[in-house]
Amino acid sequence: MAINWFPGHMNRARNQIEEAMPDIDLVVEVLDSRLPYSSTNPLVDELRVGKPCIKVLNKADLSDPKITKLWIEHFEKQDNTHALALVAEDHKQSQKLIQLIKNIVNQSEDKKTNIRVMIMGIPNVGKSTLINSLAGRYIANTGDEPAVTKRQQMIDLKNGVVLSDTPGILWPKFENFHSGYRLATSGAIKNTAMEYEDVAMYALEYLSKAYPEALMTRYKLEVLPESGESLLDMVARKRGCIRSGGKVDLHKAGEIVLHDFRSGKIGLLSLETPEMMVAEEIIAEELILAKELAKAERKRLALKGKRFQTPKKERPAK
Ligand SMILES: Nc1nc2c(ncn2[C@@H]2O[C@H](COP(=O)(O)OP(=O)(O)O)[C@@H](O)[C@H]2O)c(=O)[nH]1
Ligand SMILES: [Mg+2]
Incomplete structure (x- = not known):
């Protein structure tokens, strides 16, 4: 998925969503349940301007x-917010979402005929999979997609719910170091400057603390070394990732670890908790505060410097 934001x-994505929002009754934000904090874009909560929201914690499998x-x-503690864990492909589970949507909207407005829903989220969390599952037929391409999908037809689910034709696709969080690595671990961001090895080392280091037994x-390990680098090295040796010449192939081992994580082979794993967030x-x-302070200090010093630099007026000769 070569998405460049x-x-x-x-701006275009944001404007489209803003324009469409007045007609929307409820927002469904799709998140990756392994990283609900890192797979969110805080703009969702801003752009929904107080409309009810269901956070779908997808990939619950x-x-x-x-x-x-x-x-x-x-x-559930947040204002006007509900949450539901599910597996998007599962039609039965996605029907539970329809039920929840109806319960929430009908509580406040009972006259409305069709409930208008916008599905939002960053790439790769499963929005298209969910749309197809809700509709019971193939509508949206899954997998690779451009950053801003063209508007499609309004999707009438024929059950009292219609999905907005505005693609509620937002960009992933890049600022938080941890979020970047977790998104890369999950496969949500690819083709970036991050190396496979680095991402796998990050993942291993976290998993060795959170899920040591798994x-x-x-990887049939008897001990768990502290650092991600040693862990990856150990996995490489266990899996025979050795290059000609006897050097360990960390890249190959990294691929194995990430593939195993993404397909659930290591176990049912989450990369973050509300407490960590x-x-x-x-x-x-x-950090923001420290940056602001540093900026203010630089400004102060610059001003002081300027004062010193101003040439002194020559004393008038007596
Ligand atoms: N294991 C698992 N994979 C899922 C689930 N939902 C979606 N996926 C996979 O996640 C990838 C991205 O899904 P997609 O619907 O294209 O995400 P979008 O970019 O948000 O539209 C695809 O490979 C899907 O098959 C789920 O509930 N469980
Ligand atoms: Mg999609």
Whole structure:
């Protein structure tokens, strides 16, 4: 998925959503249940301007059910927000979403005939899969897609719900270091400057702390070294990823680890918890504050410098 989010794309996506929002009754934000914080774009909550929202924690067949439960509790506490974990392909499960949509909207407005829903989310979380599953037929391409999909026809689900023709596609979060790595681990961002090895090392380091047994079982490890680098090296040796000349092939081992993670072969795993998100947001705020302070300090010094540089007026000769 070679998506490049240029400012022009971002503006266009944002404007389209803003334009369409007045006609929308409810927003469905699709998230990856393994990384609900990193797979969100905070703009969703801004752009929905108080409309009810269902956070769909998709790919529940891959995430840790205990952690997913914590995320549901976390989202349910937010204003006008509901949460549902599901597997998008599963038609029965997606029908539960329809039921929830109807319950929420009919509670507040009972006269409306069709409920108008916008499906939003960053690429690769499963929006197209969900749309197809809701419609019970093939409508949206899954997998690769351009950054801003062309407007399609309004999708009438023929059950009292219509889906907006505006693609609610937003860009992934790039600012948070951890979010970047988690998105790369999940496969949501590809073809970036990140190396396979680095992403796999990050993932291994986290998994060795959060799911040590699952990791040891999958790669038949007796011990778990601290660093991601040593972990990847160990996996490479276990899996025979050795280049001619005897050097370990970390790239190949990285591919194995990421493939295993993405297909659920290591186990049902989540990459972040609500608690981690709170801690990371505090750090992010501190960083912003530190940047602002540094900027103010530079300004102060520059002003001071200027004062010193101004040539002194020569004393008039007596
Ligand atoms: N395991 C699993 N894979 C899913 C699920 N939903 C979507 N996918 C896969 O995730 C990838 C991205 O899905 P897609 O619908 O194209 O995402 P979009 O970019 O948000 O429209 C595809 O390979 C889907 O098959 C799910 O519930 N479980
Ligand atoms: Mg899609």
